[in-house]
Amino acid sequence: MLALAARSMFHLFSSMSQGMFLVDKAGTIVWVNEGYRRFLPALGFSSIDEFQGHPVEEVIPNTQMRRVLETGEPILVDLLTNKAGTFVVSRIPLREEDGRTIGAIGIVLFDQPETTLKPLIEKFALLQRDLDDARRELASQRSRALLQGEGGTGQRRAKYTFASFIGTSPAALEVKRHARRAAQSSSPVLLLGETGTGKELLAHAIHLASARARGPFVSLNIAAVPDTLLEAEFFGVAPGAYTGADRRGREGKFKLADGGTLFLDEIGDMPPALQAKLLRALQEGEIEPLGSNRLVPFDARVIAATSRDLPALVRQGRFREDLYYRLNVLPLKLPPLRERRGDIPALVEALSEDLAQRSGEAPPELMPDALALLAGQHWRGNIRELRNVLEQLAMRSDSQRVDADEVRRVLAETGVEAIAAAAPPPASEGQGHAALLRPLATQVAELEALAIAAAMAETGGNKLAAARLLGISRATLYGRLQGDT
Numbered sequence: 332m333l334a335l336a337a338r339s340m341f342h343l344f345s346s347m348s349q350g351m352f353l354v355d356k357a358g359t360i361v362w363v364n365e366g367y368r369r370f371l372p373a374l375g376f377s378s379i380d381e382f383q384g385h386p387v388e389e390v391i392p393n394t395q396m397r398r399v400l401e402t403g404e405p406i407l408v409d410l411l412t413n414k415a416g417t418f419v420v421s422r423i424p425l426r427e428e429d430g431r432t433i434g435a436i437g438i439v440l441f442d443q444p445e446t447t448l449k450p451l452i453e454k455f456a457l458l459q460r461d462l463d464d465a466r467r468e469l470a471s472q473r474s475r476a477l478l479q480g481e482g483g484t485g486q487r488r489a490k491y492t493f494a495s496f497i498g499t500s501p502a503a504l505e506v507k508r509h510a511r512r513a514a515q516s517s518s519p520v521l522l523l524g525e526t527g528t529g530k531e532l533l534a535h536a537i538h539l540a541s542a543r544a545r546g547p548f549v550s551l552n553i554a555a556v557p558d559t560l561l562e563a564e565f566f567g568v569a570p571g572a573y574t575g576a577d578r579r580g581r582e583g584k585f586k587l588a589d590g591g592t593l594f595l596d597e598i599g600d601m602p603p604a605l606q607a608k609l610l611r612a613l614q615e616g617e618i619e620p621l622g623s624n625r626l627v628p629f630d631a632r633v634i635a636a637t638s639r640d641l642p643a644l645v646r647q648g649r650f651r652e653d654l655y656y657r658l659n660v661l662p663l664k665l666p667p668l669r670e671r672r673g674d675i676p677a678l679v680e681a682l683s684e685d686l687a688q689r690s691g692e693a694p695p696e697l698m699p700d701a702l703a704l705l706a707g708q709h710w711r712g713n714i715r716e717l718r719n720v721l722e723q724l725a726m727r728s729d730s731q732r733v734d735a736d737e738v739r740r741v742l743a744e745t746g747v748e749a750i751a752a753a754a755p756p757p758a759s760e761g762q763g764h765a766a767l768l769r770p771l772a773t774q775v776a777e778l779e780a781l782a783i784a785a786a787m788a789e790t791g792g793n794k795l796a797a798a799r800l801l802g803i804s805r806a807t808l809y810g811r812l813q814g815d816t
Contacts (some may be wrong), residue, residue, distance in 0.1 A: 334499075349418070352389050356432060358397055367439070373415035387437075396435055399424050403432045408440070418442050418703040420543065457607035489548035489592075491535035497681050501687035502666035506533070513661045514540035519613070521598075521658045524665030527715030530636040531596060533665065534677050538592040543632055546591025551584045554597035561605055562621060566612070569623035588631035599639030599650065610654045633658070668710040668717065673780040675706045675717070682718050686725055694721075697730045700735035703784030707750045710743070720745070783808065 334672055345351050350367030354360055363379045374390060376471040387396045392413040395406055399422045408423040419441040423433040484502075513520050514537045522530040531550065538548045549729065556564055567583030584593055612618050613633060617626045635658045644650035668675070680701065683694035697705070710716050723741045724733050782801060790796035798808040 348438045350444050352437050354400070354437070355434045356398055356400060356402055358387050359389065360385055360387055361434070370415045370439075374413075376651060378767060387749075391437075392422060394437070396422055396437055399433055399435045403430075416442055463804060474565075484525050487539045489535035489544075491532045492539050493536045495532055496529055496536060498671055499677070500671040500673040502671040503674055506663060506665055509539055509663055511540060512568060513537055513663060516661060517542075517632055518660040519632070519658050520634045521660070521662045522634065522665060523641075523662060524636075524638065525667050525711075525713055526638045527713035528665040528667060529714060530592065530638075532594075533663070534592075534594045534634045534636060537634060538594075538632075541592070541632070543591050547588055548592050548594065549584050549588035549631075550594040550596060552596040554600040558602045558605075561602065562608070565605070565609065566618045567620040567627075569620045569625075583618065583620065585612060585629045585631055586627060589629045593631040593633050595633060595635045597637055597639075598635040599637035599641055599644055603651070604648065606651045606654050610651060613657050615653075633721055668713040669708075671707050675780065676702060678714060678717060679705065679721065682714075682721050683725075686718075686722055690725070692725070693731070695725055695731050695733045697724075697738075698732055698734045699784065699787035699790075701733050701738045703781070703787065704735045704738050706784050707781050 345364045345366070349466060351364045352360055352367055353362040360383050363382055368379060370379070371379070371382055374382070376390070382390060386481050387394055395409065395411075399406060403424050403426070405424055406420075409420050409422070411418045411420045418439050421438040421440055423436045423438070424432045427433055434566070451551050493511065496503070496507055496510075498504070507813075510533055520534075520537060520801065524530055534550070535548060538544065551564060553561065563581070563583065565585060567586055568581040572584055589636060612629075614625075616630065617628045618779060619626055641650055641655055641659075645655050668678075679697060682696075687694040705720070712719070720738070720741055723745070724737065727741065728737060783797070786797040786800045787794075790800060794808055795805055798805045801808070
């Protein structure tokens with residue numbers, strides 16, 4: 332039985348590999364399969380018979396096969412480069428029952444690895460960048476804790492890195508790619524997108540990836556501050572500027588952000604009277620506190636964000652055109668959640684873990700049909716709305732397992748009409764072209780996520796059965812469920 336299994340494995344390796352050969356204990360090539368034939372001309376041989384019988388290091392430059400024979404240890408994955416090309420190879424010793432090495436197998440796993448392994452290399456590079464971001468975030472947190480532990484007040488610090496912007500869908504990867512490039516510049520950044528898409532999180536990440544990472548990160552939500560107080564919030568107040576003002580004066584956000592980044596959220600809500608003063612501050616690099624005749628220089632990089640249609644506000648005369656152009660140097664459009672449905676499983680997992688840490692209770696497990704229903708929703712409030720729904724499910728569920736019916740009840744109670752999970756809503760004839768005029772990768776990712784969710788629901792969460800139903804491997808399905816879209 333063991334011999335039969337060994338023969339089967341040998342034939343399997345031979346048929347699946349790009350090429351394979353055997354050497355005896357002296358290192359002489361004694362057998363070569365047909366797949367290896369195509370490499371022979373580049374190595375200077377015209378036939379397999381001519382290739383066999385030579386010491387391996389004489390006919391395959393840079394081989395490590397001799398080391399395998401001498402140590403008896405395999406080299407499971409290695410890169411080999413010689414005049415035949417660059418290959419991913421595996422070298423496995425052959426042993427007698429008493430453990431003596433009697434030969435070795437050389438297997439060419441991939442040729443042209445720069446092409447065949449490109450998706451894996453790109454994913455590894457992305458994970459490495461996210462790991463570096465996470466390390467910087469931890470280092471920043473340690474620095475902040477150290478500053479506060481020494482009795483100081485500590486600086487205002489950014490809290491999120493690009494690793495915090497969860498998603499590997501084409502839309503999410505594209506916005507992170509552009510954001511990383513923006514981080515290397517000192518020009519203003521304008522973050523555009525619907526409410527709840529993660530604009531503030533991305534502003535934190537851009538700051539921490541920039542040359543100003545050691546400086547303060549100061550944010551101001553313009554929509555949350557009364558118009559009468561905004562100028563003081565921006566530029567500060569001179570000592571005794573008006574009745575009731577602090578005798579020592581008060582620094583504004585621009586001065587607090589000196590040497591770092593100033594994040595202006597909801598810039599589209601800024602009153603027109605203040606827009607001219609903001610433009611002047613950005614152009615001149617100096618501010619004039621309320622009640623003061625003295626100009627105060629500052630050095631802060633501005634990141635602005637809005638969910639409003641700024642070009643429309645410019646046309647309506649409600650937003651200064653010159654200020655718009657001053658801010659719109661590096662615009663970044665954050666995709667809504669409905670354009671990155673493939674990220675929803677990973678977002679659900681991350682948001683559920685965060686809610687569990689805050690509440691101290693284990694998050695409920697979403698059944699496949701519940702996850703499929705969530706993946707099909709329009710999400711007008713985007714990630715913020717998704718988080719709210721998950722929080723309500725955690726609070727209201729009496730069971731640790733949440734199904735689609737419970738999700739529908741929560742959606743209905745929040746005034747949302749649930750969209751069926753089986754398929755996206757069909758476009759009418761008048762809307763057909765508009766629905767299709769989006770990035771193809773985004774549309775494919777959406778359909779793929781819906782198909783996987785439907786298959787998981789149909790099979791009751793059985794991943795092997797779902798993979799067979801979809802005609803893909805179980806490994807591919809695992810990758811998709813983990814957000815590898």
